[in-house]
């Protein structure tokens with residue numbers, strides 16, 4: 001059906017940006033997307049990112065490469081992505097927050113590309129950001145900011161078009177033909193594609209595809225409720241503002257996007273068929289984070305999953321079917337605490353009108369690290385998935401690394417912590433979820 005050099009499964013940030021990185025290196029690329037570009041996680045994101053500033057981490061880490069690529073993004077690809085460089089400002093309101101910060105700083109120093117932090121006392125913080133009227137004892141300021149997820153997805157869709165990438169929306173990959181250790185075709189409902197290489201960047205549904213290539217990915221789906229306000233005056237929110245009960249940022253159009261906080265993330269875990277299989281891996285992690293993650297039984301998403309499973313069984317040839325057009329449930333009570341917390345710190349927010357409330361479902365791996373690299377037992381198939389709520393933070397570096405590995409056989413970007421092989425071992429959960 002198509003003779004693309006590389007076929008990418010998944011039209012989210014990771015799939016489409018990898019396709020652009022491949023195309024700019026001269027490859028012919030096709031992207032298969034079962035819904036529309038960015039429909040699942042990528043357009044729902046807050047888009048908080050690390051940016052260059054201060055002394056970089058010496059290793060060319062995924063986060064360092066990504067920070068530099070975000071800084072260069074608008075010039076390189078020629079589109080406005082609503083880049084905000086006003087930093088990450090982490091609100092410390094009590095001793096428990098302070099304890100959290102100490103543990104979190106250790107991870108940040110080890111992983112962030114540009115890890116310098118400045119701890120401001122309350123007085124200095126209020127001088128710098130007079131809008132912070134509520135309780136705080138300190139503010140941790142870091143290099144970073146945010147991008148507009150919808151603008152990013154529009155921008156890479158247009159870039160892919162300009163570079164000649166064939167993006168096929170409404171096309172679901174259902175299986176693979178294999179000969180020895182090589183994928184010879186990717187099956188879809190309408191036919192077969194015969195690319196030289198395959199990249200699985202299918203977010204929440206990568207495990208279904210990876211299983212067909214001999215790899216079990218113990219991924220869980222975690223629902224993050226979010227809310228967006230009508231435009232507020234510029235400067236209402238400084239940079240990406242994180243607190244224990246909320247995370248918030250203001251877009252260029254003035255609207256404010258709010259999600260869960262660092263100690264109370266309001267994450268909801270919808271029980272799914274996967275939980276049964278991976279219970280042994282996940283039970284200790286759930287127990288450790290029991291105050292933060294609520295287990296829910298969402299009948300609608302379970303029904304979606306069951307009917308997809310039944311269609312997979314009916315297909316006989318091993319072809320999978322995954323849910324399409326699924327809108328994750330969103331209930332106002334899931335956001336009450338986030339809004340109330342933000343309004344206590346910045347009273348002007350209590351006047352804000354909500355224009356949209358929604359949820360996004362994240363693809364979470366037990367050690368909270370993405371899975372990037374060649375499939376262990378397949379010579380021409382690659383994975384870039386399981387970004388565990390950090391796909392914007394480390395996406396551009398991941399996409400460049402995958403494209404370089406495919407076209408040049410190596411990459412300078414350090415991928416050792418993200419290899420798919422590690423999934424075969426016991427994965428250790430981090431002390432903090434986010």
Ligand SMILES: Cc1cc2nc3c(=O)[nH]c(=O)nc-3n(C[C@H](O)[C@H](O)[C@H](O)COP(=O)(O)OP(=O)(O)OC[C@H]3O[C@@H](n4cnc5c(N)ncnc54)[C@H](O)[C@@H]3O)c2cc1C
Nearest residue numbers: 010012013014034042045046048173203360390391392393
């Ligand atoms: C509310 C929310 C807030 C977030 N905030 C941040 C943040 O501040 N900073 C940060 O770094 N990250 C954040 N994230 C995480 C970030 O958005 C994700 O890590 C990132 O978007 C993942 O991109 P992706 O391309 O891997 O996945 P997705 O965007 O989910 O794309 C995968 C695509 O594959 C398609 N697909 C699946 N199966 C098939 C198939 N068989 N055939 C064809 N297509 C298929 C899907 O339809 C989907 O469009 C947030 C996420 C959410 C939900």
